Amino acid sequence: MILEAKNISKTFKNTKDQKLEVLKGIDLTVERKNIEVIIGASGAGKSTLLYLLSGLDKPDEGTVKINGTEILKLSDEKISKFRNKHIGFVFQFHHLLPEFTALENISIPQMVNGTSLKKASIRAEELLERVGVAERKDHKPAELSGGEQQRVAVARALANDPDIIFADEPSGNLDSKNSEILHQLIVDLRDELNQTFLIVSHNPELVKLGDVVHEIKDGIIVK
């Protein structure tokens, strides 16, 4: 088991001082080398859960252990360093840094870890090769297609060889052909690199690929 979350609750306050309880005590485990998918209706709190599990946001209650580390108890600085070394992210809208080339985008997480640009670029090139966009390494995000951008985003998530990759609707913004390429890439990465994925998705094709599927309904995991 790589991730263990217990009793995760999250409430949002809306403008009229009313409370909206999105997550009501969620328990969740993720096994190593699995592709696990979280599904649920829009507004069910899937993305919120993903952000809470990755330490990007804090729950009102609950604990999250990744690789045995209780991440919610870490200071801001320590959780940032933990994220850098152990967690990778892929977001729906690619979220690449627009001022930097594909190669630099993949190098930055390594540079955050203290690696030099020169050294980081070597690994970045390998990863670009692996995701099949090596020839586009010197192009900025605006010069890449949606599919290419998302593959660069996957390569960036792999930059520091993380324990787990969190993906929020990774193919939500792609056409069917590019979605298929991306899904195959995720499966290959699991098989070849023993990579673990926790994915929030609506895409039935991607849901089919999941080793385990968790469904959120009314703030709890129903299956």
Add this chain to the structure above:
Amino acid sequence: MFEFFIAKRYLRSKHKINFITILTFLSTMGVTIGVAALIVMLSVFNGFGSLVTSLLVEFDPHLRVTNIEHNIERNTIVSKVNQLKNVTNVGFYAEGKIIAVNKKSYEILTLKGIDENLQSDDWGVKSKIVSGKFDVSSQGNIDKIILGLPIALRLSARVGDTIFVSSARSIERSVLSLSTPKSKPYIVAGLFEAKSKEYDYNYSFTSLESAQEMLALKNNVTGLEIRLTEIDQAEKLKPQVASIFSEQASVYSWYDLHEDLYNVMMIERWAAYILLALIIAVATFNILSSLTMSVIEKKKDIALLRSMGATKKSVLRIFMFEGILIGLIGTGLGMIIGYVICWLQINYNFYPLDPTKYIVNSLPVLIRTSDFFVVGFASFILTFLASLYPAKRGVNISITDAIKWE
């Protein structure tokens, strides 16, 4: 350091909102103009300050001792002072008020009797002779006098003329005793022009013995003057000179002699420095606004970097570096422009002064390295402070909000 790598790129790349690019350019230019103006202004102040100091110090001693006891052994004192490091000339002087009369004109002056050893070709009255020569020896029974050029014009006295001099004391005595004041003839041996009104209009020079006799000082002196090899050593030598004399004696350095003037010049310099630093301060407000807008524009990037593991400190550093880079580029350009303007003025005198109105024919400029440090430091601190607020704003951005709502 990845923060610097990112800050550099942010500064170079074109912003989505064109106005931020324009504002960044304007803030850099603002710092450039402010720094260049400060460098030029400080260099002109240095030029004037150095001109005034050189005019005064070319005439003044570097150290002056007054309130000397009457019964001192003068030769012993001179040899003791001469043994001190950096001393080049030592000599006693006697001075007092006189009235110089020629035909129907008269002028109230200070007659200063000086030791000829105290004079040199490159400083003092000897170096400022414009007509005749420096000669205070006696010609027969008649002593010689050196007058300031404007005084000679007022008295209509030329070199070689004889004028009559009475001491203020003898006039006072004659008024009390209802007798004619005693006056003594002097031959005008030379005219000097120190380009300082204080000296040119008030001083006349003769030999020490002649002044002692005219001022009825018997064998007493007013003080001792010392010239050094290096002007900067004056303050250091003051206590050593004072230890040679009794406690009553007062020792003044060249700075003490015109302390008020130097202080006024210093206050003027500081006031101008602070006022011109305001130009940089205004320019840094532009940095503040352009960086604040840049932080708003880069909200998503900040969230993304945080998700990749960048700490709050790193985000702070990225925007601090961006602001400091704007400041450094502006300061560097300003220093270069300021230096070039000063260099052009020194070498090509593109801002001349009318020599009939001023004592110099060009605006005096003196470049000092220390000014570049002072201006650079002020600019850096102001830029740093201006970057602090936007950078802190960047730190407090909510990661999830920025990612969710894009």
